[in-house]
Amino acid sequence: MRVLDKKLIRDFKRLWAQSLAVSLVLACGVATLILAVGAYRSLDETRNAYYERYRFAHLFASVERAPDALSSRIAAINGVAGVQTRVTQFALLDVTGMAEPATGQIFSLPDYGVPRLNLLFLRSGRLPEPGRRGEVVVSESFASAHGFMAGSELHATIAGNRVAMHITGVALSPEFIYAVGPGDIVPDDKRFAVLWMRRGELAALSDLEDAFNSVSLSLLPGTNSGAVIEHLDQLLAPYGGTGAFDRDDQISHAFLDTELTQLRGMAMVVPPIFLAISAFLINMILARLVALEREQIGLLKALGYGRWAVVMHYVKLVLVIALVGILIGFAVGTWLGNGLTRLYAEFYRFPFLIFQRSPDIYVLAALVSMGAAIAGALKAVLAATWLPPAVAMQPAPPPLYRRASAVSQMLTGFLSQLTVMALRHMTRWPMRAGLTILGTAAAVSLLVTALFSFGSINFMIDTVFFRTDRQDVTISFSQPLGPDAVLAARRLPGVMAVEPFRALQVEMSFGPRSRRISVLGKSSTSRLSRLLDLDLDPVSLPPSGMVLSERVADQIEVRVGDIVQVKILEEGAQIHNVAVTGIIQSYLGLGAYMDIDALDNLSRVGPRRSGVYAEFDPAQAEDIFAAIKSMPAAASIALQSVSLQKFRDTIEENISIMTSIYVVLAGIIAFGVVYNSARIQLSERGRELASLRVLGFTRREVSSVLVTELVLIVLIAQPLGWGLGYGLSWLVVLGFQSDLFRIPFIVEPSAFGWSSVAVLSAAAISALIVVRRVRSLDMIQVLKTRE
Amino acid sequence: MSTLTPVFVIKDLTKIYQTGDVIIHALRGASATFYEGELAVMLGPSGSGKSTFLNIVGGLDTASSGTARFGDLELTSCNEAALTKFRRDHVGFVFQFYNLIPSLTARENVALVTEISRNPMKPEDALSMVGLEDRMDHFPAQMSGGEQQRVAMARAIAKNPDVLLCDEPTGALDSKTGRVVLEALTRINDELGTTTAIITHNAVIRNLAHRTFYFADGEVVREEINKKRIKPKDLDW
Incomplete structure (x- = not known):
């Protein structure tokens, strides 16, 4: 070597x-x-x-009821590679041992063979036998949550018919990699299932023989999906198409x-x-x-x-x-x-x-x-290597300190010489001090970014679950029904209040911009499911006009007072002009709201109800669940308390993993930066510090010179780190914005506090390790040698 | 000289260092007494033990055996904190390599000590005594070697120490600046009456002293009282 x-x-x-x-x-x-x-x-x-x-x-497209014959016309659209029509229904599932009903989405499989699109991966068992009644394949998440396998049984209410189901297999589908039920925010494996049964049987149960209500298309490579969507919508419109996506x-x-x-x-x-x-x-x-x-x-x-x-x-x-x-x-x-x-x-x-x-x-x-x-x-x-050898072999000239400005002279006049030493050393290498501050600030900012989501999510939970949707349960009907259905729901045992809602698919346009959206009609006096304005105060729906969530308003660039064009995508495709009367806050989905009576007037097919929000007496929960299970009109239910719990669990798990990782990362940065900075200081100033010891300064006093500089650096880094973290968090919130959900940008003071606590602790530990070395400063050696 | 009061009484001091496998006897039983107000010079070749002796007397190092008494204080039985306090309250040091703090001006280097002293003089007065009244706001890097050494001396005397210990104070200086520094030292000794001990290997300097200790092989081999002191400017360097 x-x-x-x-x-x-x-x-x-x-x-x-x-x-x-x-x-x-x-x-x-x-x-x-x-x-x-x-x-x-x-x-x-x-x-x-x-x-x-x-x-x-x-x-993908949904339609109310389209004849099978339409399938070949869809296949003929330019750029379409494959078409799969099918029947789909929401159903309430009655699972032995679970009081509340689960929600199932049932898809049809072709009567023979396998679908052309959205193939199933059969984890175990087999597909339903053609012609054999009641056989289904269930999604793996639901099966594992309940311990189902081939041979298990459950009951379902499909379009008002109670059906005994026999599970023949467990499967996965590329359509449900992330399987979230209607009204839920995160997957609830116990309460949401996807099921597949043969088309003949499902069509008969849903009154959709020789017809379909769902269609999927695959496209040839390089095809402009926009053009195909437009064409497909035209074909489906007469049959109640709600817009392809x-x-x-x-x-x-x-x-x-x-x-x-x-x-x-x-x-x-x-x-x-x-x-x-x-x-x-x-x-x-x-x-x-x-x-x-x-x-x-x-x-x-x-x-x-x-x-x-x-x-x-x-x-x-x-x-x-x-x-x-x-x-x-x-x-x-x-x-x-x-x-x-x-x-x-x-x-x-x-x-x-x-x-x-x-x-x-x-x-x-x-x-x-x-x-x-x-x-x-x-x-x-x-x-260093650039210096000629003769120059390099001589000691470097001592660091040059210049007289500081009059202001700083005045300031230093009040400080002890030890503090002045620390300050001058820091300002002597402003670049290095600056970068050290920046490095420490980076650690703080990473933590703020990791921790702020707690505050945001809590705020979101509070807004969504406690201020907006305060109902206990949302029951969706399998198809729009008359107002009698609402009265029927009110008569369920234990129900204390109900509020109806109606969902209507529309295409909303303003100038050149348009957006497909579901308009939700609610009672203007609704108490359970409320709307909040941008300041999060409850607002009631005006008797006419439409209220939009902020995201929708931004997307089509409308303001209060603008008139938007609303094209109803169901029941005859009429077009109306509707005034935007308010903009509201909403963190989930895309929201457009109207007074339910005004919406009824707009659709011109009389009052229709898509479901109800209900408040019930928790003591009678079992009774109401049993009643809902046997309620023919109900297609799905969402339980707020269960959704909230599931949401909290999921978020907590994800966030705690992420937070631990970030705490480690930030700790390493803080330690690396502060430890090295302290070691370098000690190395550069060992002679000075030993001299101080010789002059009779105690270890504590000598250490204070080192520590003062570190403390200053770390303290200045805190607000900077908070600022950087605030900015980074904002970027995260922007990155999360989607049509599905948005995270409110709330950084609670505790996020700053804990970030600083973590970084200050890491800094303190590293400083202590270095300060211990002050003990072993060799006073005599220092005096004998020239720097 | 019968009224002389002893300041330091040092008896049979030994110091053994072990570095790796090598054992070094830096002191082998050195004894000496310093008297109040005297200027003592310690002469001897490199490695004769004079620096080790001074370091122990100044509370910078500990002895392996023997006693070193400062008034009522037995230095050899002091712990670290007591030695720090001893240095802080009683001793002024001057070293060959000045050991100034580069980030502090001359005035601030002196103030560094006066801030922690019980009975200090004003930093400006200390600097005037060594002839630096015009250079008080300069940083060490802006001063010559002789000036830096005089700042170190001002720093050492500013706390009105009982003793001033100087280890090769002129070692890094040429004869002209060396003389200026020695003049400052004798002036301090004359005017303030500070007991002063100077280590040097320059035999000429003994002519300034009241008393000279000769070091060899870790012992004081001879002690000499100087009957006829001369002034630094008359030194035959």
Whole structure:
């Protein structure tokens, strides 16, 4: 081994603690890059493979009742590759041992063979036998939640008919990777099921023989889906078509897309923060090392080592630090990536998982890390090796302090000389102090970003569950019914109040912009399900005109007072002009609301009710559930308390995992930055500090000089970190905005508080480790030697 | 000289260092007494133990055996905190390499000590005594070596110490600036009456002293009283 390499190894051993702190920061960058990109690719690849192998459709449309013969005309639309018509119905499921009814969405399978689109992955059992009544296949999530398998039984109310069902198999569908029931926000495996039965039987039960009410299309590559949607809507309009949509509006697909977008955001934002901080730390350490070894560098050059030989010597040291970080990052990133992908596999329903382990991302992570490390080192090393040997062998001139401004002189007049020392040292290297502050602020901001979601989600829960939708249960009818159905619901045992609602599919246009949307008619005096204005105060619906949620209003760019064109997509496609009378806040879905009587007038087919919101006496819950199960009109129910619990559980699990990861990441940054900063300070000022000890200053006083600077840096970093975190959180909220849900932007003071507590603790620990070294300052050695 | 009051009474001081496998006997039983108001010079070649001796006397280091008594205080039985207090309250140090704080001006370097002293003089007065009244707001990097050493001396005397311990105060200086520094030292000794001990390997400096201790091989081998002191400017450097 060459002598210089021996020196390298000894240097590395000597600097191990500082190097490790940097390696860990670097490892965070590498790990988060591999984690985010790895999980993104695995999820994306798995989804694509699943979609392709199981022929997930490109377009979807619902219709009231269209004749089978229409199918060939749909297939003839330019660009359509395949068409699958089917029958679908919501049904209430009666599961033995569960008091409340579950909601099922039943899809038809062709009478013979398998569907052309949206194929099932049969996990176990078999498909229903053609012609055999009551046989169904159920979704895996529901089956596992209840322990169902082939041979299990349950009952369903399908379009008013009570049917005994015999499970023949358990399956997965690309349409329900994320299976969320009507009225729910997160999947509830116990209470939402997807079922498949043969078409003949389902059509007979739903009164849809020789007809369909749902159609899926696959498109030829390169086809403009907009044109096909337009054409399809024209064909379906006479039959009560409610408007076709593509994958972007398909709930399962859209949720997965949100997840993928988040992962991509994480891959783009988080790793660069870590890499930048590592580069800065390496620069700080190397600059100090080179300053200490300045005379050795001069000597090496005097002995005949070339400039690049010396540069390479230090670059090698940095590469060792980088290599350690890269290896740790590889291991942790791969481990976390697999964990995350498995977590996805639990949350999302895939038949298989493709772990995309792409070597390119590892190579990229390694190269970027080494690049950052070398970039950090190069400036310090080049400056030192540039000096002629004779100059380098002389000690560096002492750091030059200049008289500060009159103002700061006045200020320092009030401070003790020890404090002045700390302040001057900090302002002597403003760039370094600034970057140290920025690095610490980055740790704070990461935590704020991880923690703010608690406040936002709590606020969302409060708004949605306690201020907007305060009903106990929402019962949806299998088809729009007359007002008698509402009275029937009121007479259910234990029901204390009911409020009707009516949903009407429309296309809303304003100028060149239009949007398909479901208008919800509610009673203007509704007390259970309320609307909140932008300040979250309850508002009542005006007797005429329409109220829009903020997101809808933004999308079609309307303001209060504008007149929008409303084209009813059911029952005859009439067109009306309706005034926008209010804009309201809504975090879930796209909202458009009218007074229910006004909506009835608009549709011109008389009063129709899609369902009711009800309040019931919890003591009679069992009775009301039993009654709903045998209520012919009911197609699905949503229970607020169960939804809320499920929502909380899911969010809590997700957030606590994320928060723990971010706390570790932020801790590593804070530790890396503060520890290195303190060590460098100690190294630079060891002589000064030992001199202070000689002069009779106690250890505590001497430590205070070190600590003052650290405390100042860490304190200044707090508000900066809060600001950065606030901005990052806002970006997160923007990234989450979708038609499905929006997160309110609420950063509670506790998010700032806890972030600071975590970072201050990490900083305090690292400072303490360094301050302990003040004990071992060698006073005598310092006095004998020249700096 | 019968009215002399002893300040330090040091008896049979030994100091053994162990670095790796090597055992070094830095002191092998050195004894000496310093008297109030005297200027003592300790002469000897490198490695004769004079610096170790001064470090123990100044409370910077501990002895392996022997006693070092400062008034009623037995330094060899003091703990770390007591030694810190001793240095803080009683001792002024001047070193070969000045040991100034680069981020503080001359005035502030002196104030560093006066802030923690019980009975300090004003930093400005201390600096005037060493002839630096015009350089008070300069940083160390803006001053010559001799000026920096005089700041160090001002810092050492500003707390009105009982003793001033100087380890090679002129070691890093040329003869001209060395003389200026020595003039300041003798002036302090004359005017303030501060007991002063100076380590040097420059034998000429003994002519300034009341008393000279000769060091060799970790012991005081000879003690000499100087009958005829001369002034620094008359030193034959």
